Amino acid sequence: MLTVVPGDGSGHEAGKKGGSSSLIDEIVREGARRMLAEALQAEVDAYIAAHAAERDENGRRLVVRNGYHQPREVLTSAGAVEVTVPRVNDKRTDPATGERRRFSSAILPPWCRKTPKITEVLPLLYLHGLSSGDFVPALGQFLGSPAGLSGPVITRLTETWKAEQRAFAARDLSGADYVYVWADGIHVNIRLEEHKLCLLVMIGVRADGRKELIALADGYRESAESWADLLRDCARRGMRAPVFAAGDGALGFWSALRDVFPETTEGRCWFHKTANVLAALPKSAHPGAKKALAEIWGAEDKQHALAAVKAFAAAYGAKFPKAVAKITDDLDQLLAFYDYPAEHWVHLRTTNPIESTFATVRHRTKVTRGPGSRAAGLAMAFKLIEAAQDRWRAVNAPHLVALVRAGATFINGKLVERPAEETQPEAA
Numbered sequence: 001m002l003t004v005v006p007g008d009g010s011g012h013e014a015g016k017k018g019g020s021s022s023l024i025d026e027i028v029r030e031g032a033r034r035m036l037a038e039a040l041q042a043e044v045d046a047y048i049a050a051h052a053a054e055r056d057e058n059g060r061r062l063v064v065r066n067g068y069h070q071p072r073e074v075l076t077s078a079g080a081v082e083v084t085v086p087r088v089n090d091k092r093t094d095p096a097t098g099e100r101r102r103f104s105s106a107i108l109p110p111w112c113r114k115t116p117k118i119t120e121v122l123p124l125l126y127l128h129g130l131s132s133g134d135f136v137p138a139l140g141q142f143l144g145s146p147a148g149l150s151g152p153v154i155t156r157l158t159e160t161w162k163a164e165q166r167a168f169a170a171r172d173l174s175g176a177d178y179v180y181v182w183a184d185g186i187h188v189n190i191r192l193e194e195h196k197l198c199l200l201v202m203i204g205v206r207a208d209g210r211k212e213l214i215a216l217a218d219g220y221r222e223s224a225e226s227w228a229d230l231l232r233d234c235a236r237r238g239m240r241a242p243v244f245a246a247g248d249g250a251l252g253f254w255s256a257l258r259d260v261f262p263e264t265t266e267g268r269c270w271f272h273k274t275a276n277v278l279a280a281l282p283k284s285a286h287p288g289a290k291k292a293l294a295e296i297w298g299a300e301d302k303q304h305a306l307a308a309v310k311a312f313a314a315a316y317g318a319k320f321p322k323a324v325a326k327i328t329d330d331l332d333q334l335l336a337f338y339d340y341p342a343e344h345w346v347h348l349r350t351t352n353p354i355e356s357t358f359a360t361v362r363h364r365t366k367v368t369r370g371p372g373s374r375a376a377g378l379a380m381a382f383k384l385i386e387a388a389q390d391r392w393r394a395v396n397a398p399h400l401v402a403l404v405r406a407g408a409t410f411i412n413g414k415l416v417e418r419p420a421e422e423t424q425p426e427a428a
Helices: 012-050 115-126 132-143 153-167 223-235 253-260 270-279 283-297 302-316 322-329 343-350 352-357 374-389 398-407 417-427
Strands: 063-068 071-075 079-083 086-090 176-187 198-206 211-219 244-247 265-268 409-411 415-418
Touching: 012 063, 012 079, 012 086, 079 115, 086 253, 115 343, 132 153, 153 211, 153 374, 176 211, 176 343, 176 352, 176 398, 198 223, 198 352, 198 374, 211 223, 244 253, 265 270, 270 283, 270 322, 283 302, 283 322, 343 398, 352 374
Parallel strands: 176 244, 244 265
Antiparallel strands: 063 086, 071 079, 176 198, 198 211, 409 415
16 A cells, blocks of 8 residues: 655645644554564574574674664655664574575565565556656655665666566476466557557466466567467467467457467457447447346356347347347357356456456556667566466365366256266257
8 A cells, every 4th residue: 555645734724634644654654663673673583592502612602683784764565664674693604605604584685675565566657657767756755755766776676577577488387287268468558669568468277276377478469470479389388278268359369279279168258248249339228238248148057148148139139230249159159158167157257367457557548758668568567467466366166177177067057977977868
């Protein structure tokens, strides 16, 4: 959470309006400072106690306290907090290298000038169009101090994130089994010379039910060639064909998927499809159409969904055939999620993991000044997803994902242990 620290006001009214907010921020920062100081002291005490038995030839301890380091400011979600870290004098030597051992705080490493939550803010600001040169004054207003966010620090962070993104894009995928996949193209304006950056994003569900970023690359307007390059690269790095993939019907992803992973079942995102259908209808028809569409994707099983499709076609087909065609032309793909566990339907019928992660930046239209680059935009998007990934929850009924991979049959959302026996009565 970022807090705005009011500037110095003038007059009695300014003091009344800004005083309480400023006082609350000061109380929060003081509380954070005290808790951090206590945690650092406890960490040092535990380190010294763990090595209390180690002594030199004169019987003196080899690990002792040695005052404090110089105070420094650390940017936290509570604002800038001044910290004084206890210092340890460790006289032991490493027998392998002969070098002096050093105590390094796990809570506040020597290089740390900001908490991870602050570094999550920077990619978001960049993708919103704020140039890296504007980070210092902008965050200084929010955090009460620009300490630790100088231009060189921002540059080093950006270069580090670029390197992390490149390493992620080259990692081995043979050890990961992605059963479900969501794919989407995200357009963000980041002050590029010619074209908007198109982020090709793939998020998957592993066999244990956990969601995970599979791939992130920059492409040219979501073209089939760009998606094919990304999928072939994933296949070369050991990615196995997913069982089910969901995405927008307009993506070049589908032709690429049929080429690289032809056995994967195609699904369509109902969030995108609903928007496409409504775009073909007058606004006066939107409330009724939304309800009718919800009857399709929210049906209790595929048979009821098909009945709802017929009802939608009967209600809107005569006046708005193009709107109805958007459903009927992709019907198999739109209803494909019904062939999987009912607990997973809510996950498979939209590309929500991607939508929610980029919701704040994908519709931004203002392009700001500055020398933005594709590499920096890609790195910032990677860090944004990486931060969001820590908060993703597993899919419902995660134990069923492995059964889907194993080829288990689900009818009306329920597992059928002996499919042959289930179909015999129907045939009879």
